Amino acid sequence: MTGSTQVPYLLRAARGEVLDRPPVWMMRQAGRYMKVYRDLRDKYPSFRERSENPEIAIEISLQPFRAFKPDGVILFSDILTPLPGVGIPFDIIESRGPIIDPPIRSLEQIKQLHEFNPDESVPFIRPILETLRREVGNEATVLGFVGAPWTLAAYAIEGKSSKDYTIIKGMAFSEPEMLHTFLGKLADAIAIYVRHQIDCGAQVIQMFDSWAGHLSPQDYDTFALPYQQRVVQQVKQTHPDTPLILYINGSAGILERMGQSGVDIVSVDWTVDMAEARRRLGPDIGVQGNVDPCALFGSKPFIRDRILDTIRKAGNRGHILNLGHGILPGTPEENAAYFFEVGKQADQLLVRA
Structure with missing residues (x-):
């Protein structure tokens, strides 16, 4: 175990320090x-049991840490986890994904939602995060995560995953005030949830606005950005030193707007060149990413070259090495191991390259 006074490596990068190599973790690394995860899933087939039972969630969160020693260990959870705490029940079905029934379609339903009390509605979060902090010490940074208001609203209004988002967009374009009321309630609940995760031990928080990439820039400015800002502002009032990361899939067209959210780090997907992302975001915002998850199906020389190219373009300050989205099922474990290995040896490999 490293000395108790040492600041974990990923946290140093998130705070903007110049480092010899970027810290490395992977979205969906557990x-x-x-x-080992698939074996556990066979034993506990319910996703909610796996994510809401502290003993199981801790074990799953630590599986990649034991295997690969990443610089970040992220809470095993789901972005929908806080919804029952405001009065929106959900289930996750293995082959179909999240189901919310009944979906939120009326002002009456929105008015009936209540304030989020994390100790009551998500009591499992505290033991999970406290244990993760103890288990990893300063060998890794513990990350928490939440969904952003637009994305949680999209799930709640559509009732499930969607390809075209016609129901929430129909509401946005025909009954905007109703949607704004809902987004505001969600933003306030998410801010409470972020603060709670930090109080329980999370050192960095990543906010996923997974579906905001399906908005036009104009609609992003109206329905996504203000509510990201609302969450960030509330969190920064009480926890100004905790770095916040924002991730949106398919975000090439709204990258600069992501930087306006107030987060410290923008997680870039693989459709943007990292050097271009740096230019577009400016020097004051950190970057995370952005290797194509499919690169891990390539040869080891290919994987190495892609990683080193990303690191070169990102520079040695404020970059967290990651994939541009979650690691895909079927990825060879030895290639995942190699991703971490190259990231951790990047300073030596770049000298040789």
């Missing part, structure tokens, strides 16, 4: 590509 999950279906790992045999």
